[in-house]
Every structure is written in structure tokens, then in C-alpha cells.
């Protein structure tokens with residue numbers, strides 16, 4: 001078998017090169033490339049310094065999401081919505097609208113469960129958490145959008161990735177996708193807000209302007225990244241409505257997770273076991289020939 005593989009090496013290289021052109025996969029070698037779910041949160045978006053922002057809205061949809069979609073449309077901005085199954089099942093019209101308007105609908109579990117030890121001990125519960133929401137999202141897919149998962153509270157376990165990547169339906173997901181901006185509230189030495197997290201702002205009873213200042217300062221420092229917000233409180237709407245025209249005027253570009261190139265390394269074509277690897281290395285030839 002080994003000699004046969006070596007004999008067909010030039011053909012295998014040609015196939016691999018063609019595959020790489022068509023799939024536009026990165027040329028860097030990636031471990032565990034067939035695993036859509038990763039063993040830890042994916043923290044490196046690669047957007048810092050690029051003046052590119054990927055807005056993500058978690059925990060919805062809610063009564064405020066329609067107005068948020070209006071605001072995004074007014075600013076010609078596409079975003080990613082990490083929806084909960086418990087909410088998505090009551091907001092079919094909103095999910096359809098998100099897809100129609102070019103936003104990416106992503107999976108944030110069924111009921112915002114903390115996916116810790118209990119779910120490691122009961123894989124069927126884990127599959128249910130992600131599978132029930134997947135069914136709601138997939139019903140609206142068909143526009144070729146990618147599938148993304150974000151873990152509630154960022155809680156994740158290595159074994160979860162193994163369980164989900166063995167699932168024929170759910171292994172299509174890239175995740176868990178973390179964030180760069182909006183993770184926590186902090187202050188500088190003068191006591192000025194340095195960074196904000198919207199849920200924390202509202203629990204402190206801050207005005208939208210105050211919270212938005214923290215987001216804007218963190219964005220200005222990092223000059224790009226995946227931004228975490230939640231479309232379940234009216235104050236977030238007011239905040240984002242004020243922020244977006246300023247960011248657009250400053251030259252920021254807005255993308256969905258489908259356009260974040262660093263996530264490409266975790267994708268492979270559905271139904272195929274084509275690994276991502278660099279062209280011409282013996283290991284990738286063997287894998288291609290299999």
C-alpha cells in the first residue's frame with residue numbers, strides 16, 4: 001500500500017493543489033483539521049489591526065431584534081446572530097429575515113446551558129443542546145452560510161469536541177467561537193471606562209452612551225476584532241445606533257463570521273474527509289490517497 005501511494009504521489013499532489021485552489025483553504029498546516037469543533041475556544045480571530053469588525057449578537061432573538069435589523073440595514077452592515085433555540089423557535093420570522101438580509105445565524109445552544117461536567121458525563125444532553133438549535137437554524141439555511149457555535153459563558157470541554165465531531169450532522173460547525181471585544185468592563189487609572197461588556201453595563205445601570213464609550217475605546221485600541229453584544233436589551237439598541245455611524249465614518253469595515261478568514265482552517269467540505277494540509281508533504285499525500 002505504501003509503495004502504491006508513493007507511485008501516485010505526483011497525481012496526489014496535483015489533486016491536492018486543485019483542491020486547494022477550489023476550496024481556497026490556507027496553506028499553513030493545521031492540526032486536527034477535520035474537527036469542526038475545537039477542543040478549546042477559538043480565540044484568535046486575526047482581525048486586530050485590520051480595521052475590520054465582526055459584530056456578534058448573542059442570546060436572542062428578542063422583541064428588540066427587529067429594530068436592530070433595521071439599524072444594521074440603515075448602516076448597510078451584516079452581522080452574526082448567536083441565537084438560543086428557546087428563543088429562535090418563537091421567532092421564525094426574524095430568523096428568516098436575518099438570513100434574507102445577509103446576516104449569519106449561528107448556534108448558542110438550546111437554553112444557554114453551562115456546558116460543563118454534566119454534559120461531559122451525558123453526551124446525549126450535549127448533542128440535544130446543539131442539535132435542537134441546529135434544527136431551527138438549518139430550516140432557514142440553504143443560502144450557503146457557514147455554521148458557527150459559541151459556548152454559553154465560554155464554558156467548554158475537550159471531550160465535547162470529540163462527541164460533536166463524531167455526530168454526522170453537527171460536525172459541520174466551527175466553534176466554539178470566542179470574541180475579542182466586549183468581554184468585560186474595565187477602567188483606566190483615571191477611573192474612565194476603558195472597555196465595556198453590555199450585559200455588565202446594564203447591570204450597573206449605565207446609560208447607553210457610557211457603555212458605548214467603553215466599546216469605542218476598546219475598538220480604538222485593538223483596531224478590529226469579533227465584538228460581543230446581546231440583542232436582548234433595549235439599551236444595547238440605543239448604544240449600537242449611536243456607535244455604528246461613527247465607526248463607519250472612521251473607516252471600519254463590517255463582516256460576518258463567514259468572512260473571517262482565520263476560521264477557514266476549521267472548515268472542510270460537508271460529507272468529505274479532506275484534511276487541510278500543506279501541499280506536497282508526504283503526510284498530506286497519504287491522507288489524500290486514502
Ligand SMILES: [Zn+2]
Nearest residue numbers: 058059152153
Ligand atoms: Zn450567551
